[in-house]
Amino acid sequence: MKYNFFTELKFTSAYKEYINAHPAIREAMCLKAQYPDYFDGITEGDLLAGRIQHGLIGFSPDEWGPTAFGYYCLTTEIEKHLKENDYSTEQRTEIEEILEFWSTENTSFKLRSRYTEEMKKYLPSDDWMNQSGIAFPLYRLTGGTPDFSTLLKLGIPGLRDKITKLLESADAESKDPDFYRGLLIALDVFVNVIDFYIDNVKQLLGKETGQSRISDLEKLLNVLEAVKISKPRTFHEALQLFWLYTFLGDVRNYGRMDMYMGDFLASDIDNGIITEEEALRLVQSLWKLMVDRHTVVHNRVIIGGRGRRNEKNADRFAMLALEASRTVLAIEPQLSLRIYKGMNPEVYEKALDVIGEGRTFPILYNDDVNIGSVVKAFEFNKLDAEQYVPYGCGEYIIEHESFGTPSGVINLLKALEVTLHNGIDPMTGKEAGLALGDFNSFKSFGDLWNAYNKQVEHFVRLMAEQEVLEYKVAGETAPFLFMSMLYGECLDSGKGMFSGGIKYLGGTLETYGNTNTSDSLLAIKKLVYESNSVPKGELLQALDSDFEGYELLRKKLLDVPKYGNDNNEADNMVSKVHEHVCTYVREQKDRVGLHSYLVVNINNSANTLMGHSTSASADGRKSCMSMNNGNNPTSGYDKNGVTAMLNSLVKPRTDIHAGAVQNLKFSKNMFREKRDILKSLLQTYFDNGGAQAMITVVDKDDLRSAMKEPEKYQHIFVRVGGFSARFVELARDIQEDILTRTLY
């Protein structure tokens, strides 16, 4: 169907009309133009209202495409529509005009146009997915987790009262009245959206014939009508208000849902308002709506953990959430369970059941390590630190108090690669970093280490400056009304989140290739500098030719100890590389003026995507292959069994960054028949300082993959009675045989 650009044009007109107005008013009027248009109708089976469409021009804190945040315009998509569809000359001109307008008016452009000469030189590209480079900026204000408890406590009328009072006293207290006026308009938009869905439900009811669906829709109608005029009183109303708000604020991570939903749930069930089954249906419906939001790296729901005011009720929601994740077979939401000594064992057992069914959720976070780490890394007090939540790929913030968007990625392995090539990126042949001397001029390993450090530090400084600039431009552009109404001290101070409204404005930097870099450095140290068995020139040639003709050298590199095997030499190098980058990043905060600036060592597809543009490395990794994922060893490099791997994982410090993740894989058999062993294994890992675990349960597909790509599956042992073998070393037909049997 031909895209009509109706709302994009309306949005642009509103923006132009209010271009010189107060940023809060301008934002509010733009929100009014885009909503409810960008909402989508209720779909069969939905028990809650709230689906979003993909507006091509609009306003949001988060990204709607690479580099699209704040006032954004998805130029490529719009041009595609123009190319593929037949628009009248008049329409075409109109659309081209707004494209032209937004090309210099979108927030990303404004941000980039304020880059310093040095930033422009060393951060020439925003396309980290496809281009080769050491560091790239990310344009987004992501991961904010507002105060949902207050939202649900006050509801729309309560918020309106509060804001109205603040507006009335604004002048007297020298606060910005327009900020509050903007917030009130935003609440009108909220009501407009509810009205949109009320109409939507009524229309559906007119057409619906199935009795049970009619009953569901009638309930939904009552819920919508209730939350429009009063604060939520039931679990269903609370879920509904929450869900619509997440779209309005474009909040994609939901924080401690068990805490803010637990009391509603408990009260409804205990008072006979809904049954457990009905409550489960609602949560399942919410989960499905989250799936359809397709955030890929967001949709975090946090359950469990210390510091919940209503632990018992919260645990009741946690059990329900776990059951929803068990029964809704999907890759989202990213249900995350904070575990701690003394927690409800029923919740933990249930979590293991769900993981054991191969859901990969919940992700486990160990409070007994993480709270202390958050205290140290962020310099929070313990009470605040108890309210940490991981968002997105695993970055921590303090719910509705702190903010720390990852506004950049750095590829440490590329930094080493460019350093070894005296500032040139061998992938492109172009200058890509500091020229610190050629490999030959590094007379000792210490020389190389220092040069690598300098290279990394250079880019870290630029990324820290870019983070601050991003906030500055964002703060000047808009107050981000929906988030600000429930964040930090925004309401009381009359300031938007990025205009001084929150005390704890921090930032994060995503690092990639950490383990490959460390393993490479160790291989160079041992073979080039210690045993002198590999000449520098030969190593460079081998790397540049992706080991073609240097197979034996590659084997030597592979034979050097690797992270993930509980080998002190290899693990110490990882700790050293980790500590260097984490400490240097952390030191930037005072220089650039952030509450914190921290490394996150997280997982998503960046290790693979950035691997595609990273040459062969001295750890034996071939050119363009994936780099390691998070705090994990490189796939296939851990060969000493799971205890050895876990012992390695706990060595890098956890109190100098804002989150790191690790993947663990187990067989289904382990969960079904050896639950006690599994529990003691995880317990020991967590006792030893394990901060986090993402557990995949390996099934036969993994074995099949192992047969196709044996080099990646070195860690799979098969045992029958007293005989053990690495699965990948067995003959084909025997592998086939084992495929039909159990693992371990």
Place this chain on the structure above:
Amino acid sequence: MNGLVYDIHRFSLHDGPGIRTTIFLKGCPLDCLWCHNPEAKSFEPQLSFNSNLCTLCGNCEKSCPNNVHQIIDGKHIINFDLCRTSEECVENCPAGALSIIGYSESVEEIMETVNKDRKYFENSGGGLTISGGEPMAQFDFTFEILKRAKESGIHTAIETCGQSTEQRFMKVLPYVDLFLFDYKETDPENHKNYTGVSNKQILKNLELILENGASVILRCPLIPGFNDNEKHFRGIAGLQKKFPSIKLIEIMAYHNTGRDKAEKIGLVNPLKDLSSVSESEKKMWINSLTRLGCTNVTFG
């Protein structure tokens, strides 16, 4: 003190209770037809070749001082008898197809590795297992490891074929929390034919340790066509009746996963064509053993 080790498995779940670290020692006095670890028979390090990985590059042929390797007509021919395990071929093999099985390791090194998983042992009720080969055959080494482990509070187990002297078993007894003791064949003559030795001394040792309070799991490899017969089943049942203190009978049903191992080290697998035991056959065995009065039987 050093011993000849050929592998160390951490997170081993099949050699005693809980999470264990299993040390595999090289060398065994028996020569079982069905041996699934043939690379553990010899008391010397030896060359191993994985033909699946070989790219026929010829580096081994060029580097070997003893003419062990020849690439002829696209085939890699190895004369294992000439090998002095000097490792030039291994170092020069880019594909990793060649390796030396067996390496010397000290008691201290072993204990360092074992201690790394100590907390896992404690939380899971696991510990250390010495397997092989035959651990009793590198006696001083085995004894020293067991003693150190036991004295530092680590649960200890050994997997043994039972062939050693009574004195040695008595000496090791206080330091072993669990014996995984093989019972391969009841008939002494057959035992000699299948394993190269009579079971006389083995049974003596078993009785001796049981009488002296050892904790024993009896491990019975069952090989179709060899020892899956009524007489042996009666022998197993009889042993359990005589020694009710035997904690468990573990049937180790024959499987052919180790089929190609002999070839890799230049040996011939005499049972190359024997298939793994089917589930239905296993069921029949359990039925027979139960009928004969066996209790507490399981598959290992």
